[in-house]
Amino acid sequence: MTVALAVDNTLSPGHFGQDDIDFTKLPKSRNTVxxxxxRVPAWHKASVTALYNILSLESNWDTYGAARIxxxxxxxxxxxxxxxMQADSPTPQIVPSSNGNxxxxxxxxxxxxxxxxxxxxxxxxxxxDHLSKEEWDGVISQDLAPLVEFINIxxxxxxxx
Amino acid sequence: xxxxxxxxxxxxVDDPSISDETLLYRRVLKKSDPPVRQIIWDGINKCWRxxxxxxxxxxxxxxxxxxxxxxxxxxxxxxxxxxxxxxxFALVCFEAKVVRSKGLGIIRRPIPPKELAHGEVFGKKxxxxxxxxxNNSAWHGDPELPPPPSEI
Numbered sequence: 001m002t003v004a005l006a007v008d009n010t011l012s013p014g015h016f017g018q019d020d021i022d023f024t025k026l027p028k029s030r031n032t033v034x035x036x037x038x039r040v041p042a043w044h045k046a047s048v049t050a051l052y053n054i055l056s057l058e059s060n061w062d063t064y065g066a067a068r069i070x071x072x073x074x075x076x077x078x079x080x081x082x083x084x085m086q087a088d089s090p091t092p093q094i095v096p097s098s099n100g101n102x103x104x105x106x107x108x109x110x111x112x113x114x115x116x117x118x119x120x121x122x123x124x125x126x127x128x129d130h131l132s133k134e135e136w137d138g139v140i141s142q143d144l145a146p147l148v149e150f151i152n153i154x155x156x157x158x159x160x161x
Numbered sequence: 162x163x164x165x166x167x168x169x170x171x172x173x174v175d176d177p178s179i180s181d182e183t184l185l186y187r188r189v190l191k192k193s194d195p196p197v198r199q200i201i202w203d204g205i206n207k208c209w210r211x212x213x214x215x216x217x218x219x220x221x222x223x224x225x226x227x228x229x230x231x232x233x234x235x236x237x238x239x240x241x242x243x244x245x246x247x248x249x250f251a252l253v254c255f256e257a258k259v260v261r262s263k264g265l266g267i268i269r270r271p272i273p274p275k276e277l278a279h280g281e282v283f284g285k286k287x288x289x290x291x292x293x294x295x296n297n298s299a300w301h302g303d304p305e306l307p308p309p310p311s312e313i
Contacts, residue, residue, distance in 0.1 A: 053195040063188050063247055064226040066219060093201045097214040105212065108204035114213060114288065126288040130205065137288050
């Protein structure tokens with residue numbers, strides 16, 4: 001199944017079309033188009049596509065008995081990324097886990113950042129800055145300040161290149 | 162089947178018959194249509210490698226499954242046999258001692274008739290533990306990965 005993201009010029013600037021993304025309703029046919037605002041950042045489009053692809057995985061997708069990924073986890077990922085990312089932040093790689101979580105990760109510009117999203121109020125985070133040697137390993141609940149800071153540092157380095 | 166903490170404690174005891182040098186194998190998703198992978202591009206080390214998300218237990222508590230190298234040998238099988246029927250997967254391996262150095266244990270749990278070399282790695286898998294498995298793992302064979310991305 002391919003989910004194509006189309007730019008909808010009728011949506012107002014700054015509106016990501018987030019309301020149009022309903023992960024509980026997987027497209028049933030190939031080449032389904034999900035409309036998003038023209039102003040949607042590149043990372044947002046790529047992430048939504050990746051999440052739809054993850055949700056298309058069938059039961060036992062990992063060959064070890066993993067269940068299908070819950071759409072609510074995908075929703076939690078987009079909510080979290082929307083809360084912490086800037087328009088020109090680099091795109092994360094998005095990976096499913098056998099435990100039902102979804103991980104957004106970056107390994108670039110001397111930063112390792114992994115955010116394993118379990119729910120809207122629980123994410124396991126690992127951060128390591130190869131330049132400053134700062135390391136952070138813990139659970140983020142509702143205070144996203146550490147994550148915002150990590151993304152700020154990553155985005156600054158990304159823009160410097 | 163859900164495993165409680167107490168059940169885990171009684172059922173899971175590290176098996177010393179599995180030597181530290183035994184290779185443990187795990188299948189890692191690399192689907193191309195649509196593209197979904199547990200393999201990520203590491204732009205710092207400039208290589209494709211497994212994501213730490215590939216080394217998790219199941220939500221119901223079942224520990225992480227692996228293929229045991231010594232059991233494969235015992236049954237006259239090769240590691241490649243672990244990929245039979247699983248074309249959307251690559252195979253990664255790591256030594257048993259890596260697992261044990263992080264406080265995890267290993268047991269044999271064959272599943273006849275097809276998974277005779279099946280084992281499980283039990284114990285708490287923090288981000289640090291999973292990343293240790295990533296950093297001490299290697300691909301078995303050619304995982305046939307795409308060329309490096311232009312921007313990640």
